[in-house]
Amino acid sequence: xxxxxxxxxxxxxxxxxxxxxxxxxxFLATRLGExxxxxxxxxxxxxxxxxxxxxxxxxxxxxxxxxxxxGIGPTHDDITSECVAAAFGVPWEKHPEAWARLDRHxxxxxxxxxxxxxxxxxxxxxxxxxxxxxxxxxxxxxVHVMAGVPRIMQSMFDSLATRLAGGDPVxxxxxxxxxxxxxTIADGLTAIQARYPDLDLGSYPYYRDSxxxxxxxxxxxxxxxxxxxxxxxxxxxxxxxxxxIQGDPSA
Amino acid sequence: xxxxxxxxxxxxxxxxxxxxxxxxxxFLATRLGExxxxxxxxxxxxxxxxxxxxxxxxxxxxxxxxxxxxGIGPTHDDITSECVAAAFGVPWEKHPEAWARLDRHxxxxxxxxxxxxxxxxxxxxxxxxxxxxxxxxxxxxxVHVMAGVPRIMQSMFDSLATRLAGGDPVxxxxxxxxxxxxxTIADGLTAIQARYPDLDLGSYPYYRDSxxxxxxxxxxxxxxxxxxxxxxxxxxxxxxxxxxIQGDPSA
Numbered sequence: 083x084x085x086x087x088x089x090x091x092x093x094x095x096x097x098x099x100x101x102x103x104x105x106x107x108x109f110l111a112t113r114l115g116e117x118x119x120x121x122x123x124x125x126x127x128x129x130x131x132x133x134x135x136x137x138x139x140x141x142x143x144x145x146x147x148x149x150x151x152x153g154i155g156p157t158h159d160d161i162t163s164e165c166v167a168a169a170f171g172v173p174w175e176k177h178p179e180a181w182a183r184l185d186r187h188x189x190x191x192x193x194x195x196x197x198x199x200x201x202x203x204x205x206x207x208x209x210x211x212x213x214x215x216x217x218x219x220x221x222x223x224x225v226h227v228m229a230g231v232p233r234i235m236q237s238m239f240d241s242l243a244t245r246l247a248g249g250d251p252v253x254x255x256x257x258x259x260x261x262x263x264x265x266t267i268a269d270g271l272t273a274i275q276a277r278y279p280d281l282d283l284g285s286y287p288y289y290r291d292s293x294x295x296x297x298x299x300x301x302x303x304x305x306x307x308x309x310x311x312x313x314x315x316x317x318x319x320x321x322x323x324x325x326x327i328q329g330d331p332s333a
Numbered sequence: 334x335x336x337x338x339x340x341x342x343x344x345x346x347x348x349x350x351x352x353x354x355x356x357x358x359x360f361l362a363t364r365l366g367e368x369x370x371x372x373x374x375x376x377x378x379x380x381x382x383x384x385x386x387x388x389x390x391x392x393x394x395x396x397x398x399x400x401x402x403x404g405i406g407p408t409h410d411d412i413t414s415e416c417v418a419a420a421f422g423v424p425w426e427k428h429p430e431a432w433a434r435l436d437r438h439x440x441x442x443x444x445x446x447x448x449x450x451x452x453x454x455x456x457x458x459x460x461x462x463x464x465x466x467x468x469x470x471x472x473x474x475x476v477h478v479m480a481g482v483p484r485i486m487q488s489m490f491d492s493l494a495t496r497l498a499g500g501d502p503v504x505x506x507x508x509x510x511x512x513x514x515x516x517t518i519a520d521g522l523t524a525i526q527a528r529y530p531d532l533d534l535g536s537y538p539y540y541r542d543s544x545x546x547x548x549x550x551x552x553x554x555x556x557x558x559x560x561x562x563x564x565x566x567x568x569x570x571x572x573x574x575x576x577x578i579q580g581d582p583s584a
Contacts, residue, residue, distance in 0.1 A: 098372045099503070099552055100363030101583060104355065107377065112351030113426070121349045123384075124377035126358065129533075133374075156516045157536040158523040196519030231538060252350070265407045268447030272409040282346050282380075285408040286353070287482060301350055304438050332352060 085303065088119045093125040093134060093162050094152040094230055106151045113239060118248035118303070119147055129153060134165035142169070142225055147246070149239075152230030154219065156196035162222075166227055167204035169331035177203040180218050187216040211241040240258030250303035255312040256330035258288070258297035259319045270318040271298065272274045278311045280304065288331055297330050336500030336554065337397035341404045343377040344385060344413050345403040346483055351422045363538050364490060369499035369554070370398055380404060385416035393420070393476050395542040398497070400490075403481030405470065407447035414471075417478055418455035428454040432470050438467040462512045501554035506563040507581035509539070509548035522549065523571040529562045531555065540583055548581050 089296040090110055104126070111121045122145060127133050134153075142148050147202075153162030167174035181201040185193050200217040210219035210226065212234060212296045219228040219238045228238045264285055275283045281302040288295055300308040319326040339363055347353040355377070362372045373396060378384050385404075393399045401539040403415030418425035432452040436444050451468040461470035461477065463485060470479040470489045479489045517534055526534040539546055549566045551559040563579075570577040 084364070094535075095552070096535055096537060096550070097358065098362055098375065099366055099505070100359050100372075101505070101535070101550060101552075101581070103359045106349050108350065108354045110351075111349055118510055122348065122379060122540075123350075123567060124343075124375070126375035128373060153385070155536070157519045158526050160536055193386040194520075197516040222556070231540065235510075239558070254350070254352070263538065265443070265445060268408045275409050282350070284345075284347055284352070284410055285406070286347060288407070289482065289484065291516075299352060301346070301352075330352070 083249065085252075086119050086247070088114050088147045089145040089146065089147060090121060090143065090150060091137060091150040092124065093129065093150055095159070096130055097126050102244065106230070106235055109232065109236060110149060110239065113243065114256050115252035117243055118251050119246060120252050123142040129159045129161055130163050131161060134162065135169045136306070138169040138225060142223060146224060148225045150225065150227050151235050153158055154200065154217070154229055156200055156226060160199070162227060163203055165197075166222060168224060170184060170204055170222055172205040174202055175205055177201055177207060177209070177220070180209055183216055183218065193283045206233045210238045213237045213241070224279060248279040252301055252303060252307060254299055254301045254330070255300040255306050256297055256328045257312050257316050257328055258295055258331050259321070259324040259326045260293040260295040262296040262324050263317065264296055267296070267318060272309055274314045274318070277314070278307050281307050281311055283311060286332070295331075297332065299330055334500065336503075337370050337498070339365050339373045339398045340387070340392040340396040341372055342388060342392065342399065343375065343403060344380065346410070348377050349379055357486055357507045358362040359488060360483065361400060361490065364467060364494065364537060366503035368494055368497060368583065369502050371496060371503050372429055376399055376513045380410050380418050381410055382412060382419070385413065386420045387408055389417055389476060391421040393474065397475060398469050399476045399477065401478050402486050405451065405468070405480055407451055410452070411486045412452075412456055413478060417473060417476060421455055421473055423456040427456060428460070428471070429451055431460060434467055434469065461489045464488045464492070503552055503554060504556050504559060505550055505581070506559040507548055507550040508563050508567050508570070508577045508579055509545040509546055509582050510575040510577045513547040513575050514549055517573060518547070518569060522566065525565045525569070526567070527556050527564055529553075532558050532562055534562060537583070546582075548583065550581055
């Protein structure tokens with residue numbers, strides 16, 4: 083059975099303006115690969131209701147799982163939750179359990195209208211726990227709505243991951259060598275890729291103070307194939323006079 | 334006149350697998366804002382021809398400019414150029430000037446078939462210079478095709494930017510304060526945002542060893558509006574008993 087697929091929506095003007103370096107794509111890409119729900123697409127979109135609603139509806143139909151980060155706080159630019167409700171065509175309403183958690187968390191009088199928005203969710207939402215700052219994320223259908231702040235998002239994903247049914251983990255094997263030019267190994271790599279069509283064989287040049295080179299990374303769900311492909315690449319590099327080193331210098 | 338808009342396509346399995354931390358989004362987002370072609374969407378897509386072709390055609394119709402990074406090297410996983418040709422429905426053929434540059438660059442016999450692919454482009458492409466590793470990017474229509482390696486991409490963008498007609502630069506003003514909770518300033522922020530509808534007023538919590546707080550960032554093309562909005566936020570924070578500091582702690 084093929085693995086289920088994932089799409090990530092990074093929602094927030096701050097990434098599109100260059101203000102914030104995204105830190106969520108790499109984390110989720112890695113973790114989703116490990117649980118066998120490989121990430122197939124990422125979209126970074128602004129805090130614009132029509133864009134969020136249309137994008138959620140497009141990608142939830144195309145992928146098995148959609149993960150969103152950002153836009154679930156208490157301020158005027160936090161509009162993800164109400165947009166997801168609109169995308170699903172369900173009411174956006176008080177979630178009793180989320181409401182109770184936040185009401186317990188805040189001092190008397192502090193659970194004000196902006197904070198109550200964080201306990202307002204699409205009807206039918208299942209909570210995603212937030213061990214850091216209490217205000218939960220939620221799942222509705224195949225859409226998982228999480229915070230944008232990396233350590234909160236990561237805590238939410240830890241909680242969410244336990245109830246996701248993944249496929250075979252995506253594993254990776256790699257080899258690299260200094261002074262390799264991609265153009266010298268390209269034909270050999272094409273032949274090796276052709277022998278292992280289910281693997282994703284990537285060629286990544288690197289430029290470092292310690293020297294330039296190329297890393298070849300094999301990713302897929304078959305460890306045997308990945309190891310055989312990397313052995314073949316190692317042989318190719320050796321035959322061309324390079325000194326291959328096992329592993330990925332970027333890992 | 335409204336500013337022209339940009340979409341970025343990050344093409345490459347390595348970002349979707351978590352192998353590589355993207356470094357191109359923040360660079361391009363910042364530089365495009367500075368030249369008045371704000372980035373409105375980013376998509377990270379895999380090295381799959383149908384996906385690249387369909388996405389290029391979708392976004393080139395929706396945005397004034399499309400920038401792509403990745404997939405223009407000599408190896409089997411470098412398929413951006415031929416996919417862009419297919420998206421435009423034009424032949425993918427030897428580009429005489431790119432060919433001449435690479436032929437001069439390589440030693441006799443080294444300009445082999447894989448490297449010749451880097452001089453093969455959609456008919457009608459205009460070159461984007463590559464001061465680092467020679468192999469050029471190109472522009473066809475409103476699509477600008479660049480390398481994925483950050484320092485090569487940055488060099489290409491420097492060259493490309495001189496021929497892009499932008500709009501008013503997007504500028505930014507900010508203020509932040511320790512111990513602020515978003516929930517306490519949310520209503521005040523909503524009112525300030527409403528007074529400056531053309532500004533993008535963002536609220537960004539931060540969590541640091543030196544203390545937690547919230548930064549408010551105003552972005553737009555009117556410096557006067559951004560300064561007035563940030564002055565109003567400063568007043569709001571002061572009135573609530575916080576000690577606002579001008580500037581963005583993430584900048």
